[in-house]
Structure formats: C-alpha cells, structure tokens
Amino acid sequence: MTEPSFSLLALLKKISTKASAVTADEVTDAITRISQNQCSPVQTGALLTAMHYTGLDMRADVIAGAAKAMRAAGIKIEGLKVHPRGEGVGEGEGVGTYRGGLVDIVGTGGDGHDTFNVSTTAAIVASGCGIRICKHGSKASTSSSGSADILTSLGASLASVTAPVVSEYYSTASHPASSFCFLFAPVYHPAMAHIAPIRRELGCRTIFNVLGPLINPIDYSHPEGLEARILGVGRQELGRVYAETLRLLGVKKALVVCGEEQLDEISPEGYTNCWRLVEGTDGEIGIQEFRIHPTETFGLQTHPLTDVAGGKGPGENAEILKRLLQGKMPKGDPIMDFVLCNAAALVAVTGVVGGVEKLGADGIMRGSLWKNAVETAMEGIMSGQSSRSWERFVEVSRRASEAQLTA
Structure with missing residues (x-):
C-alpha cells in the first residue's frame, strides 16, 4: 500500500x-x-x-468544491465536440429552446425504495425525442439494479466506452439529434476505486453519496458542459442545497426533484418537490420552487410505489425496458406512467417542446408544456426512435470492445 x-x-x-x-x-x-x-x-x-x-x-459551497476536486481528478474527454442545432443534426429538432447540447438525468440513490430503473429508462426514451443524452452512472450500491447493471444486461459493453470512443462518437456534424450515450463512472473516475472500500466500512452516508450526479465528465470536457439535466435527491432537505450547488458550479438549466416519499425520482404516486434553475433577464440564475403531480401536471394516472418496485434484478428489469421500447406497454401501466413522468420532465426542462406553463397558487405546476412533453416522449417510443437510439449506442460499444480486444 x-x-x-x-x-x-x-x-x-x-x-x-x-x-x-x-x-x-x-x-x-x-x-x-x-x-x-x-x-x-x-x-x-x-x-x-x-x-x-x-x-x-x-453545505452547497462544500459540495461544489468537492465536485470540482473530483472533476479535476477524473478522466477528460479530449477533443469533445457537440454540434449545435442547424449544423446537420437534421431530425427531431422540436419547437422549444433546446440548442442541441448533451443532457443527463440521474439520481443520488440511497432513498431505500428500490424502484424500477426509471432514470435510465427515461434517458433512453428521451433520447428518441431529438435530445442528445449522455448519461453518467455506475452499478448498484444500495438497490437491486443500477443503471450500469440493466444496460449491461441489454447487451452494452460499457467499460469499452472510453474517452476516445466518446470523442469520436460526437465528432461529426451528422451525429443525430436523437442519440444516447452512457459514461460508466469507474472508467472516468479511477480514484473512486480506493475510496470505495473506505465508504463501505463506514456504514453512514458520506459526501461521495451526493457527488456522483455532479461529476459527469461532460461538465469538464466541453466548454459549455451539459446543456440541461434533471437530478433526483432522496431527501427533501437536500433539494435546495443541490440546486444552490449547481448554481455555484455554473449550471444554467436544471431541475432538482424529490418525491414526497423521499424518492430520488419524480413520484408516480403523488407530489414531487422541485427546485428549478431559472435565468433572469439580467443573466442571474435564480431558484424557483414548485411541485408537480402525475395527473395535475402530466395528465397521467397515479400509481403506488409498490407497483413500480425494482427489486427484480437487472435481468428482469432489462426485459421490462425492452418491452417498453418495443411499444408493448400502454399508457396506464404503472411502470410506463412512471417512466413517462420522468422522461417528459426531461423533455420539458431541456426545451425540446413548446407550450405554456402556469404555477398555481397551490404551488403546483400545470400547463400544456408538460403535457406536450408526455406526448413527445410517447412518440419517441411508438415511432421506434428511442429504441434505435439505444441500439446505435450498443453497436458502438460492442465495436469499441472488439477493437480493444484485437489491439
């Protein structure tokens, strides 16, 4: 040692x-x-x-400082280029404010609910809606199935998606607007290997539990970082702290969410508390607080958390995801509605669709923007674009794996 x-x-x-x-x-x-x-x-x-x-x-300043330290220690994606709209992205351009940058959706984990892999599935669904998704994640630490576990079960070779592979993936202006990429955290943060055993021995939450969603390599590999993101936290008191942390890190477009059940996703059962970064006319970033609801905001049914339990393991969850991408899961299915809430929120926050929104006196966000986003997410599934976006990434990861084996 x-x-x-x-x-x-x-x-x-x-x-x-x-x-x-x-x-x-x-x-x-x-x-x-x-x-x-x-x-x-x-x-x-x-x-x-x-x-x-x-x-x-x-403390937001402490978390932001720690995130900067971990970013500095991480692997940078050299030569990363992300072509904005109008430079050959072609498909799925939408009518909102999205500029064609990279987008992420991720939760802190550790909420104890062990639900279906909704942020991973929502990311793939949203990638079929004219959004360039670049999700950062790892294997499960407290749940039955982490993002990397389910994607590996679906055939992706995640460890082979190294920095040069990602740089090449985005290297041309013809890279499609609807696309998915996954950055496996151990590949980009090797320092976590010697920190992990210490964390396991402690038996309590540490600052590293909240750093994962803040150290996507895109944020320190591209001048503009991620264009937009949704971050889920498993404790209400962390919501505004996380939003303030993002503001200190220079983020301009983000939504921090926490289901009222202390869920680090948008809840399918009831209300979700939100903290959104909003840029004012003076360029200053403010924090807007509101709540969203499956029915009142998205026009979807509510479902108890027990109906979206994810303790089946990555293999079974992968089969559910596959069935959803094949269009075999209708609106009204608990997992489908759970995914649609989260995917639609990402579509709305990214700015892919247009529409109006109104914050009610009761603190609940409503309006056509959020319901339009649901329809856009559903279209991504039913058109097969979300599935094609995922299959394109699997093929790239497998080719990279084969090339590395023969090198």
Missing part, C-alpha cells in the same frame, strides 16, 4: 472545535488529496464521518 504523504489531522482538529469555520477550499484540498491517494484510509474515514455528523457535507 502507498505510504500516505498528506495528513488530514489539522482539518480534523478544526472540524472538532468549530466546524462552521471550515472553508470550502479546505475541503476541496482534502478531497483532492484523497482522490490522489495521498491520505491514510483511517484519516479519510474520520474526515468523511466528521463531515457527515457536523453537516459540513450538506
């Missing part, structure tokens, strides 16, 4: 005496040292635990 070259004792002592005096820069430096494997596992574990129990890992 590498001998630790940096001590965290000074920071640990400061946290123990006055945690409120700790600066984001101090934490950023510590996370940088940890990511470079310069600190002992004991001190690393002590720091992560101390941050958890003092609430330091719930």
Whole structure:
C-alpha cells in the first residue's frame, strides 16, 4: 500500500472545535488529496464521518468544491465536440429552446425504495425525442439494479466506452439529434476505486453519496458542459442545497426533484418537490420552487410505489425496458406512467417542446408544456426512435470492445 504523504489531522482538529469555520477550499484540498491517494484510509474515514455528523457535507459551497476536486481528478474527454442545432443534426429538432447540447438525468440513490430503473429508462426514451443524452452512472450500491447493471444486461459493453470512443462518437456534424450515450463512472473516475472500500466500512452516508450526479465528465470536457439535466435527491432537505450547488458550479438549466416519499425520482404516486434553475433577464440564475403531480401536471394516472418496485434484478428489469421500447406497454401501466413522468420532465426542462406553463397558487405546476412533453416522449417510443437510439449506442460499444480486444 502507498505510504500516505498528506495528513488530514489539522482539518480534523478544526472540524472538532468549530466546524462552521471550515472553508470550502479546505475541503476541496482534502478531497483532492484523497482522490490522489495521498491520505491514510483511517484519516479519510474520520474526515468523511466528521463531515457527515457536523453537516459540513450538506453545505452547497462544500459540495461544489468537492465536485470540482473530483472533476479535476477524473478522466477528460479530449477533443469533445457537440454540434449545435442547424449544423446537420437534421431530425427531431422540436419547437422549444433546446440548442442541441448533451443532457443527463440521474439520481443520488440511497432513498431505500428500490424502484424500477426509471432514470435510465427515461434517458433512453428521451433520447428518441431529438435530445442528445449522455448519461453518467455506475452499478448498484444500495438497490437491486443500477443503471450500469440493466444496460449491461441489454447487451452494452460499457467499460469499452472510453474517452476516445466518446470523442469520436460526437465528432461529426451528422451525429443525430436523437442519440444516447452512457459514461460508466469507474472508467472516468479511477480514484473512486480506493475510496470505495473506505465508504463501505463506514456504514453512514458520506459526501461521495451526493457527488456522483455532479461529476459527469461532460461538465469538464466541453466548454459549455451539459446543456440541461434533471437530478433526483432522496431527501427533501437536500433539494435546495443541490440546486444552490449547481448554481455555484455554473449550471444554467436544471431541475432538482424529490418525491414526497423521499424518492430520488419524480413520484408516480403523488407530489414531487422541485427546485428549478431559472435565468433572469439580467443573466442571474435564480431558484424557483414548485411541485408537480402525475395527473395535475402530466395528465397521467397515479400509481403506488409498490407497483413500480425494482427489486427484480437487472435481468428482469432489462426485459421490462425492452418491452417498453418495443411499444408493448400502454399508457396506464404503472411502470410506463412512471417512466413517462420522468422522461417528459426531461423533455420539458431541456426545451425540446413548446407550450405554456402556469404555477398555481397551490404551488403546483400545470400547463400544456408538460403535457406536450408526455406526448413527445410517447412518440419517441411508438415511432421506434428511442429504441434505435439505444441500439446505435450498443453497436458502438460492442465495436469499441472488439477493437480493444484485437489491439
């Protein structure tokens, strides 16, 4: 084992005496040292635990600083080009404000509900709606089936989708507007390999539980980063903190969601609390709070969480996803409606469709924009475009795997 070259004792002592005096820069430096494997596992574990129990890992400036440190330690996609609308993207251009950039939808996990892989499925569905999806994710840590687990079960070779492969994937102006790509977190964040055993031993939530959705490699590989994103959090108190973190990181178009059941997705059962980044006329980014509802916002039925349980494992979940992409699952099916809520929200936030929206006095968002987004998501499925977008990525990943094996 590498001998630790940096001590965290000074920071640990400061946290123990006055945690409120700790600066984001101090934490950023510590996370940088940890990511470079310069600190002992004991001190690393002590720091992560101390941050958890003092609430330091719930401060937006601290989370943003830690995200910057992890981005700096990650693998960059050199030469990444994303051609905007009007430069050959051709299909699915829509009528909204979407400029043709890359988009993500991801949750923090750890909400304890173990639902179907809805954000992964919603990403694939939305990729058939004229959106370039570039989802970042990994295998399951607390659920039965993580994003990487279900996609591997569907035939993708995720570990082969390295930075050069992604750069080539987006290299031409003819790259379709409707497209899907998945970045497997261990490929782009090798530092997590030596941090993972420490996290497993601690048995409590750490700042790394909330960093995953904030370190998509696109954000530090392309000048504009992700154009839009939806991030789900599993605790209500993290919603505004996460939105503020995104604002500190320079994000302009995003929606943070938390189902009222402490669900890190848009709930199929009832209300979901939302925090949306909104750019004002002066260019300043504000945070707008509202609620959405399957019926009142999207025009869909409600379903209890028990009807969208995901504890079947990646194989069975993959079969459900396949059936959905084949158009064999109608509106009204619990999982279909669950997916449509989340996919439509991504379509609406990205700006693929037009329409009006109105925030009611009751705090609930309504309007044609959100219902138009449902119809657009449904069309992506029924036209077969979502399925074709997914199959295109599988083919690219398999070719990359074969090329790497013969190199």
